[in-house]
Amino acid sequence: MKEKIVLIDGHSILNRAFYGIPALTNSKGIYTNGVYGFLNIMFKLIDEENPQYLAVAFDTSKPTFRHEMFKEYKGTRKPTPKELSSQVPLIKEVLSAMNIFIISKAGLEADDLIGTMAEYSRNKGLDVVIISGDRDLLQLVKDDVKLRIPKTTRNGTTVENYYPDDVIEKYQLKPAQIIDLKSLMGDSADNIPGIPGVGEKTATKILLEYETLEKAYENVDNLKPPKASKSLKENYDLAVLSKKLATINTKADIEFDIENAKLGSMFNENSKEKFVELEFKNLLSRFSFEDEKEKIERKFEHIVTLKALDEFLNEAKKAKEIGTGMAYEKKLYGFSIAFDERNAFIEVNDEIKEDELCEKIKELIIASKSASFMDLKGILKVINLEKFENKYLDLSIGAYLINPIGGSYSYEDLAGIYLNESLESPKELLLKNSIEKTFKEDKKRVLTLTCYQAMTALLAKNIIFEKLKEMEMSDLYFNMEGPLIFVLDAMEKEGMLVKREALKEYGDSLVGRINQLEKSIYEKAGEEFNINSPKQLGVILFEKLQMPNAKKTKTGYSTSADILEKLAGEYPIVNEILEYRTLAKLKSTYADGLANYIGKDERIHSNFNQTITATGRISSTEPNLQNIPIKLELGRLIRKVFVPKDGFIFLDADYSQIELRVLAHMSGDETLIDAYRNSKDIHKATAASVFNIPIEEVTPLQRRNAKAVNFGIIYGMSAFGLGQDLGISNKEAADYIEKYYNAYPKIKMFLDGLVASAREKGYSITMFNRRRPMPELKASNFMQRSFGERTAKNSPIQGSAADIIKIAMIEVYEELKKRNLKSKLILSVHDELLVETALEEVEEVKKILTEKMMGAAKLQVPLEIELETGTNWYEAK
């Protein structure tokens, strides 16, 4: 069996990877997509080729011989974005850590290095495989030298393979003739000028007849077509130079000892560290965890009897700390508990009944000195812990605080990031089946899943909470997010009473009008089509009906409301479409959508997610109760079906302009602070300052514009965005903004300071130290960077407001509980709290809401709320 060497064209593969994979950064904002893609390609090919030797060649940053000679052609290359160039040293570091041989030499291009190494290796009797995206290298192909060109697409990597026959098949030419081909046709990417007027077709034809460039010149008068003949004659010097440039040097002066390229221990502590640092979770599985993992898994215990359970729990209670996992899906299948060296799955069965098990686990948790969870709120669904304790460590939330834009915080992600362990995900373990099915068919898989949770919870806890401490977010966890888990759990359990029949009637009431509109739209369009399909609708409006000002999206015409509204005056059909859209939305998302979530208790139990948003807000899903219509009357009517139970009433408390107040506080702007302290109409006051007129003279239009500006400030406004919103020109909008900043110079300073600070630190920060990493600020792409600047301004404001309402929620919840009131907090909508209030407790709860919400934070301006009561949610808002 012949030995084999793989030679990789470093820059070329990094380039392909970079452009083939969407932008990707680690949590520190370091760009990693090129490196990631490079490694994927490399691993794939190593797996396929199984070489004994491997070398990666890089161009030097200094200009090389060939480039130097043809500076003037360099203009045809796009400058390398710094997102890519920053990854060159990175990939070198990673390769070094993997003990992979890297070669580069001043004055030589990677081509020349590869050519020389290839020649050297085949002379030594090795098979050679070259990996590059550059077709220049085709000239090196021989029976024992294969060129492989990887292509990264969204469906993975495919590779084109070239032996001499393949080259002939594709180019009709032998590999060595590729040099002549390039000499004739040139290659702008490689700065080879070629012969003017000669392209691939002509060049191929010439070479098929005369074999080489030299022979072509011997017969230059006979060349066809005459145009090519003429051009060759006129450009002899260029041809010679081109050939020189196109020829890869296979005898370059390098010291290459093949033993240096011998593949060694790619997967070692050093490289593991690099992979962890770059957060290449998937690639970590390349490290030979298999043995280690099996060892761990063999130690997973499976408890099925009460006797074994009691023995185990007795030991667990002596432990310093425990980690927990749970298999729950509509019902409980079991818990896993990890401590010291033990990790057991306790199965719910005929002997170990659910209630009894929960009771015992609860005792254990209460008795423990430290208990960590992947998802404490989930555990609370089966185990009723009294209240938050500092020893309850929720790792998902901890990891979310460390990096709120990390996406997912499940055990396999955290084990990958914090433990360098590659664990199979639930999807993989359950083979995409339900827990119920897997539990029946292959119980071991459920055991493994749950024990992995417990293991990760136990082992990652110190790392995550040490890190939180370092980042000064311990208080945020222990005083805010931790206690909030119990508040959200309670809200989810309480749910919200919905009048099922009334909701159905509401939905039915829409149907008649929807059908009527549908019919009329078809009539006016002259055909039936799917109004819900933006694609079909676009064609009807902008092609068939020839409406003006068509704006395109990626997939077709834009038919969004703001576009249609501009056409509504002239085309009656557009108004009908807009109304149809409104009604269709109400029907599908709200009337029908919500009905699916009404439980047997006639209540809707939404999920409140604590680890989703980049800014610290809570999100609501299945269903989303934070986007129930209110702006339009017809939609708002839905709120009448949300009602308090018998003997109760809704109390709804709304922070008044909390974000602008936060801005006033954080910026310290006296004018704004003063306006709030004196309870001024803030938009009027803004208008007065901006237009430099007395407050009494502010017109409604001026107020409206000032209000939009105030919103804009919070969003990191651009002139364009404001203009769009107000329907005024870019210039007018820019003028408003300038006037605003002149009136409130401190706010401008403050916002600019936020951007500067975020750029320097790499993250933004709220009043309560909540972070948001901001890798976009370092992007070279204008769009991305501008987005970064806007979020740098918005996140501290939106995030601080979110912090404040979270505090208010905790305080309100705890006060209601402390006083043993029947009234319950059931919903929070960003700046609003809804309490289902017992009739006899109304005054008391009003007081609590007022006091706790206003007192949630001490700002330089008062925090004011608007409090309403109602026998349904419509009335209470």
Add this chain to the structure above:
DNA sequence: TGCGTCACG
């Protein structure tokens, strides 16, 4: 599964 659209703060 991604996109367009639209509901909310």
Add this chain to the structure above:
DNA sequence: ACGTACGTGACGCAT
């Protein structure tokens, strides 16, 4: 010159 307000989730369509 870039193409634009910040943060979410659900639905229907088209691939």
